[in-house]
Amino acid sequence: MNFCSHCGAADIAFRTPEGDSRERHVCANCNSIHYQNPKIVVGCIPVFEDKILLSKRDIQPRKGFWNIPAGFMENGETVEQGAIREVREETGAKVEIVRLFAIFNIVHVNQVYMIFLAKMSEPIFAAGDETSDVALFKLNEIPFSELAFESNKFVLNKYLEDSNLSSIHIGSYNHTF
Ligand SMILES: [Zn+2]
Known part of the structure; x- marks a missing residue:
């Protein structure tokens, strides 16, 4: 994932959000967590x-x-x-x-x-x-x-x-x- 689908920023980190147990794509600009599921x-x-x-x-x-x-x-x-x-x-x-x-x-x-x-x-x-x-x-x-x-x-x-x-x-x- 290169761009945030919520705000369009190109600043996506792959990290474990607080309270979560898995790494997710997280937008550093708007903090949206982009969950990927089956x-x-x-x-x-x-x-x-x-x-x-x-x-x-x-x-x-x-x-x-x-x-x-x-x-x-x-x-x-x-x-x-x-x-x-x-x-x-x-x-x-x-x-x-x-x-x-x-x-x-x-x-x-x-x-x-x-x-x-x-x-x-x-x-x-x-x-x-x-x-x-x-x-x-x-x-x-x-x-x-x-x-x-x-x-x-x-x-x-x-x-x-x-x-x-x-x-x-x-x-x-x-x-x-
Ligand atoms: Zn964003």
């Missing part, structure tokens, strides 16, 4: 009949690999609204949330993922701006060797195992390629 990523496993919908990434990292549709939550929306919006933006599909399915941390990039199960009422979808392809996969056709991230494998393996669809799966990942 970001929430929301997404869905969209389900249509006996198939799930995946999107192929058209952006780095892992361009050309299949992914569970997900993205950063926006201010002013709930996690469910964000997950529905991300599915629509990436895949063009309209979904209804069924329930929360998985929560996992990508610790080294400070992200918390919340993945929902969601129902598609119709098999209507199309690739969005950051997506080169979207497709429905039967459970025995999920492209495990072409998934973008280890965390995708974790979530989809849990989906295959979790026949009664009753638990929330929790994990932590460091994505290395």
Whole structure:
């Protein structure tokens, strides 16, 4: 951090504020403390009949690999609204949330993922701006060797195992390629 987002000063120190236990970016001009905390990523496993919908990434990292549709939550929306919006933006599909399915941390990039199960009422979808392809996969056709991230494998393996669809799966990942 080079400039204070509150007053614009270029006088930022990295120090532990009084009463705190961690170093923070602190503006020496206006004393604003710029806290940095994990970001929430929301997404869905969209389900249509006996198939799930995946999107192929058209952006780095892992361009050309299949992914569970997900993205950063926006201010002013709930996690469910964000997950529905991300599915629509990436895949063009309209979904209804069924329930929360998985929560996992990508610790080294400070992200918390919340993945929902969601129902598609119709098999209507199309690739969005950051997506080169979207497709429905039967459970025995999920492209495990072409998934973008280890965390995708974790979530989809849990989906295959979790026949009664009753638990929330929790994990932590460091994505290395
Ligand atoms: Zn400042």
